[in-house]
Amino acid sequence: MHRLFVFLGIAVTLSAQYQGLKSTWVEPSSNIVLPASDTFDNSNGTVGIINAAGPVNTEGHPFFVPLGTNGRACVNCHQPTYAMSLSAASMVERWITTGGKDPVFAAFDGSNCPNLPQDQKSSHSLLLNRGLFRIPLPWPPKNSDGSPKPVEFKIEVVRDPTGCNTSAEYGLRSSEPTISVYRRPRPAANLKYVMSGAQAIVLKTGMPADVDPETGKPVPMNLMSDAREPTLKTQAVSAIMGHEQAGGAPTQKQLDKIVEFESQVYAAQIAHIWAGPLELPGGPGTLGPAALRDRRAGVLGDNEYDPVFGRFDNWRKGSDYYRASVARGADIFMFRQFWIRDTAHINSIGLGNPVKRTCATCHNAQTTGQDLSAGWVDVGTTNFPTWTEPSTWAESSELPVFKITCSAKADPHPYLGRVIYTTDPGRALISGRCVDVGSIVMQQLRGLAARPPYFVNGSAKTLREVVDYYDRRFDMKLSDAEKEDLVNFLGAL
């Protein structure tokens, strides 16, 4: 094995827990062979990676070699160490190790805006602080034939800390009007779960689902934060043309090989720093990457008889402090009722507002905790006033702020009406609909410990901050002990 082990002797701005941690970074074109199973340490324990089809020879492999002009391959942003995503800390590490020369920092989307001086750290602050890449999206959105889609709202840039949205070259007023939002990479693993659950009629819109351009069959619409890509293949093409800045389209063979790799790689936390292995018999049977490989995808888990992440009964009863805490956390996730209110695409689709339910109402798909139907929901992370940013946003937000004004003829956003301030309109940038502003497609809740920070905008530095957000947002009144249990539970996934 030619793996390169980088020992981090640097404290940087990381917490004490990170110090001395071993890390591995897979360089593009390193020609290594990835073993059938592998483990990587993180602050919470160890993440496990399984290649179900056996060892992967990365030599010449289109996921692992640059296909474009900026030296990047898929693996730059989807690293085994970080559950096939990245952590923000890993970006700081790369900046230090490479003097900012790693292709991950490419001007196009690895900096706050391509027109900024690229050798300065501040030009990459969103990637270094929050693990965010720039996602440039055309406005108005386009139909598949390239014609503009009809839209229900006007969008204005009211705050532009990166300069990109007002830039004459890259912004909304440029010759190719573009909105730049900044988002976390989603794990390129466990994808059979992401790619299952397709329904011809989307529950959340009552309209036909997008279809696979090759087969004409409906797709689940759970890919990317805004469901803009129907299939892994179209996603790969966009990533190659965008993130990798390729001059021409990839070959069919390259695409097949990428999809084949992505569809057999599984990632999940496999051991806890104190409690040890998570996969031992007597556990819930959902933890660790082998469970992800073996379990069935597309199963609803918002129920008592076959819950989202299985049963933790033995752990609840046992004497191990950490395992008992994880079990209690799983109970909170499944059973702890609170008022879910003012969430577009949950409260507004027939459940009523508010609805007294649990985390599993939204995170309802077995084994990954996504939404089994097309997963976009405005849980509030990007829309004022529930957003994750400081409420004195005018001064301090690191993110752009957009003002959305909906046409009087359109249905308003169900809880925010016709004027909305948002850091990321989410699904609305694709659908052009006012009701979709701030709706983000739920990520899979796996390998979380390996890939902080959380939420689409990297605003929650730790799982505790995720839990604190929910506690505030839904007035859950969680005790400190409950928060700790929930954090331990999420960290074990």
Added chain:
Amino acid sequence: MRFCLLLAGVTAFAQQLNFVACPVVRDTKTVPCFLAEYEGELYYLGIQQDITSDFHPPQLKHEVLVEGTVAAGPRVCGGIPLKPLSISVIKEVNLACNTLLPAEPGIEAPPAARGAGPATHPLDISSAKPKELTGPQEFTILYSFNDDFLEYAGNRVVNEAIDYAKRTGASSVKVTGYRESTVLSNGTRLVEKDAIAEKRAENIAALLRGSGVSGVSISSKDEPESGPAARRVAVVVTP
């Protein structure tokens, strides 16, 4: 025609009540109840259930249009029951609709098919078994006031229509949209927006065509009809 019913201790009129008001949510030991107040009296609308249930509760931050008939029987969750009942969430946001009452001893929600936690038994989310239908069939999809959102129940009907059209290789599928005009108990007339009948029909036609049904034709009746049943799309499938 109106009937007067004499009940034990309570006099009630089998009276049609149409009104727009803020909903009131009352927590209970189990699921919350949804109520609405009209002229100083509290009416019971329904409880929280699931997306598959016939009753979809109203929403805080929105007024609700209630079209119901005062029903005999004891109060439910502290409100007078209405049956039959149709409710529609008014789309515009109204921040004044914000009443969430805490649970009170002695006030209980009716038994719920699904409690406030995870489900205890499998949801019936598959579309119903194809009925033994033959000949021309009409499938009716109902909507909320001024709304073209296809709710779960309508979703199921559309799937039935698709199945039937495909199974019989239908020669014609006629999709007709309708809209409602209703008179509130205070005399105000509410009419659904102009284009809604057409929009409903277009949406359903898109679903049928998207599922590979051919021979779909669309029309809409812009002259509003009265009563909640007018908010509909009729799909006539002729084999």
